[in-house]
Amino acid sequence: MLVDYVIWIFLGIGLTFNTLGVIGLLRFPDVYTRLHAATKATTFGSIFTSLAVVVLSFWKYLAVQYTAGLSMGVHTIIAIMCLLLTNPVGAHAIARAAHRSGVKPKVAVVDRLEEVGK
Amino acid sequence: MLAFIVTTMFAFVAYLALTAGSGDILGLWSMEEIVAGIFLSVLVGAISRNYLCRSRNYRMLNPIRWLLFIAYLIGPFFIAMARANLDVAYRVITGKIRPGIVKIDPDLKTDFGVTFLANSITLTPGTLSVDVDEENNLYVHWINIPEGDEKMAVAPIEKVCSSFPKWARRVAE
Structure with missing residues (x-):
């Protein structure tokens, strides 16, 4: 089935990016660069794993009239929207809190925020 | 009411x-x-x-803004996000980074516009918003600053976040 392949591809992309996010978390030197890996890669990866759920549930709804599939798909879309909203806000809060509590970037060529003395 | x-x-x-x-x-x-x-x-x-x-302030009730927002989400935003992830993947594997915190002046007036832009910046290539001051200037952690750009007081906005301030102005202000 074509739909099965689409789901496998979405899951593959999602897991690849989530894995890269974890590797980045271990490899990068300080909190800010780690946040890059932790927010971007995991948001993108989780969106694709969720899209696989959406495709599966809508396909089940359309093909075999499985009504619980519709509600599962809509709920997953709402989860994706919340993920897109809350993930950058959380990263922003962590980065700001880290900077205010004195955790400076380890390898930085410039730090304008430290210069204004917040 | x-x-x-x-x-x-x-x-x-x-x-x-x-x-x-x-x-x-x-x-x-x-x-x-x-x-x-x-x-x-x-x-x-x-x-x-x-x-x-x-x-x-009920400007967000205008349906044209919603359509613009959806167009933004599936058009420029999704492309930039895919590029961001390939970029992060490249940096994770090679370890080539040149990070720093730069200041940008997006010239937005409303809170919603700034929130919109800051979230977009965090989810797109190589940048992460760290702080905002009273004049709505954003402080952005940039993972790979091009040579020479760290000397400018205000970083070139086109390089940090391409066309997002324009979209933020169109959708949110």
């Missing part, structure tokens, strides 16, 4: 989305869910109207 209506409609749409697939009305909802939804959303609207519409 308008704040109450807007909050009630918003809550009702959210309730309908969460209960889709429960019955036969329009093929999606059952009568019980719709009655319960109307009751609960009127209650929610009465209690929380002053929180959702705190600024008393």
Whole structure:
């Protein structure tokens, strides 16, 4: 089935990016660069794993009239929207809190925020 | 009054989305869910109207802004996000980074516009918003600063976040 392949591809992309996010978390030197890996890669990866759920549930709804599939798909879309909203806000809060509590970037060529003395 | 209506409609749409697939009305909802939804959303609207519409500015009710927002999400934003992830993947594997915190001046006036831009910046290539000051200048952690750009007081906005400030102005202001 074509739909099965689409789901496998979405899951593959999602897991690849989530894995890269974890590797980045271990490899990068300080909190800010780690946040890059932790927010971007995991948001993108989780969106694709969720899209696989959406495709599966809508396909089940359309093909075999499985009504619980519709509600599962809509709920997953709402989860994706919340993920897109809350993930950058959380990263922003962590980065700001880290900077205010004195955790400076380890390898930085410039730090304008430290210069204004917040 | 308008704040109450807007909050009630918003809550009702959210309730309908969460209960889709429960019955036969329009093929999606059952009568019980719709009655319960109307009751609960009127209650929610009465209690929380002053929180959702705190600024008393209803420019976001304009449907053109919603269409622009959706066009932005599936067009430039999704492409930039895919590029961001390939970029992060490249940096994770090679370890080539040249990070620093730069200041940009997006020239936005409203809180919603700044939130919109800061979230977009965090999710797109090589940048992460760290702080914002009173004049709505953003401090952005940039993972790979091009040679020479770290000497400028205000970083070139086109390089940090391409066309996002324009979209933020179109959608949110």
